[in-house]
Amino acid sequence: MTKIKRRTFLKGAAALSASGALLHHFTSSTAVQAQSSGPAGSTLPARSPLGISDDLFNPTEYSSIDGRLVKTMWMGFNKVILPSGPTILRNFNDSLPGPTLRINAGDTLELAFENRLPENRPDQPTEVNIPNHFNTTNLHYHGFHVSPKGNSDNVYLNIEPGDKFNYVVQVPKDHPAGSYWYHPHRHGSVSAQVAQGAAGMAIIKGALDDVPAIKEAVERVLVIQAPIPGVDGILDSEDPIWPLDAERDFLVNGEYKPRIYIREGEVQRWRILHAGDAQFFPFKIDGLEIYEIGRDGNPLPEARLVEEVHLSPGNRVDVLVKGATPGAYLLRRPFFDQGKQSLPPVHLANIYVIPANDSRVPPGTPFGREIPKGPLPDNPILVDITDAEITHRRKIVLGVEDVKGYFHDTLFTINDEPFDPKRDDVVSKLGSVEEWTLINTTPFPHPIHIHVNPFQVMSVNGVADPDKPWMDTIAVPAAGTVVFRTRFLDFDGRYVMHCHILPHEDTGMMINVNIEP
Amino acid sequence: MMKQFNLSLATGMLAAVLVSSAAVADDPQNTPIPAFGSQCLSCHGEDGRPELADVPIIAGQQPIYxxxxxxxxxxxxxxxxxxxxxxxxxKNLSDEQIVALAQWFGAQQ
Structure with a gap:
């Protein structure tokens, strides 16, 4: 009882703090450092893009120099203060979220990765689809069109406690520009680690960035997460993250209900990443205009005024938000049903529209005012896939079974089988172009993500999407269907497709895709 | 009355099924769904009234339909x-099982 009162008190304290500054100063040890550059990568400390001290900070940012981004990344224990109280999370670089990576197409990511977590407890399950070994990890570059092999985007790696591993990820010169992200992807511990906030944004520059109206706008990075601590300290069980309503206190860039400032008449560009573990995050800002300009990093045909933005775990969205009459506005997730599960509203952030000449904003700060009119530039290699191109069609059935002996007696399946790391579920050839129909036989939506190659969404529940958007994560509705098309280009090798409700992935909803040369 | 008529029509057509499902014929509304139909309930609801907005209510629907x-x-x-x-x-249901399920959902009120 005492504990509950203390947590309630702390939650109230965080809500009352000016901007959740309590949180970001605690979690971002680099915040006081000046921008620094090394031979192959610069570091921009976490900061408000408007230079206001109690404004939401963009996360610390690592940028490439002369075609290379060379940095040390690590997974370790990170002390944070969550709305529910102080705790210790498994995070990247002692930071919640991890630093933003910003590179150009054609660059090479050279990340010296260290697993600084302690040894796993000895009593670990040996069954592959029961969550296990929460201190073993790796890195996945979500949405990147890069090699899945060797020391690139290889999610079959087990980087054990104390081990070091050098990732070298060569990003093609014609890689689509956009907002991507990174997170651990070791089957068995991915849900636990992402649920604790191990994730960060990864930006590949170009396309939308060069539109004049967008270029002159202040850019924000918003990483949405709802870290789940262990019951009495470090999370060592899947139980606290298993229920769909386990995520309760949603944060932006590690802050609880932060302030976000916009000047009157200003248009800001927000890159938003949903790095949560399980819950969908539809959101709206009552009283302010939101224009969607890109999904999963890829531009929409034109800027679109939307009432509500829809994100499932793993999705990114690029939006323009316009400051109207000075005053306070609420960024909130309304009440909604995720399949059969009702989920409560979330008050995510407070938006403050301030006078255009607010003296706290330093002179020379960018001030966008326009919503781009007409077509937005597209990523040139993402060309519509025609009927004539299709070389193969597949049916992918998502399911769930009650099986005694598994975690909560549950096995999630794809085509009636739980994940088996040794089995090739899809075998295809480099250069093939396929149409997949995803059929969800469960009463909950599943956001399905495929590595290495993006796909073009053709229809949802049989209704054609006129935009045919290119995405890498798409929610297959409860008792519903999605049809997408994809090209297997440039990279042979094995990789995976899985549900991005990560407890589902860890309990079986993943397949191997083997692209032969 | 109408529902009873329809049910009896279905019953007449399906004597073979009902031999092995005597309990269903006796009081279908209060009989658990046959085991092979348990998967239906996750989306259509325990009594044929779904919690999902885009899944049809089939409780009380005409069994022949x-x-x-x-x-x-x-x-x-x-x-x-x-x-x-x-x-x-x-895909794995026999015609007899299909008819038994149709009858069971049709009997729910």
């Missing part, structure tokens, strides 16, 4: 969109 719908899913005559989900659900 339900049986024909299931047959058409199985044969592939009903296709696309959410019909693909139903194709997966019915």
């Amino acid at each position: 339900l049986a024909n719908a299931l047959r058409h899913y199985k044969s592939g005559e009903r296709t696309n969109g959410q019909a693909l989900v139903m194709q997966e659900m019915v």
